[in-house]
Amino acid sequence: QVQLEESGGGLVQAGGSLRLSCTASGRTFRSSAMGWFRQAPGREREFVASIGRNGVNTDYADSVKGRFTISRDKAKNTVYLQMISLKPEDTAVYYCAADYSLASARVGARVANEYDDWGQGTQVTVSS
Numbered sequence: 001q002v003q004l005e006e007s008g009g010g011l012v013q014a015g016g017s018l019r020l021s022c023t024a025s026g027r028t029f030r031s032s033a034m035g036w037f038r039q040a041p042g043r044e045r046e047f048v049a050s051i052g053r054n055g056v057n058t059d060y061a062d063s064v065k066g067r068f069t070i071s072r073d074k075a076k077n078t079v080y081l082q083m084i085s086l087k088p089e090d091t092a093v094y095y096c097a098a099d100y101s102l103a104s105a106r107v108g109a110r111v112a113n114e115y116d117d118w119g120q121g122t123q124v125t126v127s128s
Contacts, residue, residue, distance in 0.1 A: 002026045002098045002117045009094060009122030012086055016126070020081040022096030022119055029077040033099045033108035035115060036070060036081045038092035038124075048094070049081060050108025057107040064090075086126045093121040 008020040022034070035050040049070040050059045058070050067086075072079040079096060097115035099108055109115065 002029065002032065004096050004098060004117055004119035006094065006096050006119045006122040009124045011125045011127065014086060014088055014126055014128050016086050017082070017084045018086065018124060019083070020094055020096075020122060020124070022079045022081075024077045024079075024098065029098075030074055031100055032116075033101075033104045033106075034070075034072060034079040035097045035099060035108045035110075036079075036094060037097060037112055038090075038094045039121075040092040043092075045095070045112050047110040047112070050099075050110065051079065052107040053105045059107050059110065061110075083124075086124075088126045088128045091124060091126050093123050095119055095121045 002024045003026045006022050033052050036048040037045050038048050039045040047061050051070045055072045069082040096119045098117040099115045
């Protein structure tokens, strides 16, 4: 099992930027594809981005494509989500998650229940 801890959330004005970090400890970080999800009040948790075990293949939700970038640093056991041109509709709690399945190894999954371990989340609030 991997313990995941997110950081980097906060309050930012529309058009601003934030970088979220998710640091992993425990089970081998390299064995997992990683994903970022978010959940706004009254809404279901939704896929944001994912990255494969090799750190090369990535996938993004259409709503964030071109604005968000996912990356991972295996030496630091950390996955990042760089967010630019933030919009009020990006306001949510952001979660990182680890997926150990071989089927998802290349790029990670878009479905939340495919992930095995989750962090506690970090709040991102974008003001208009």
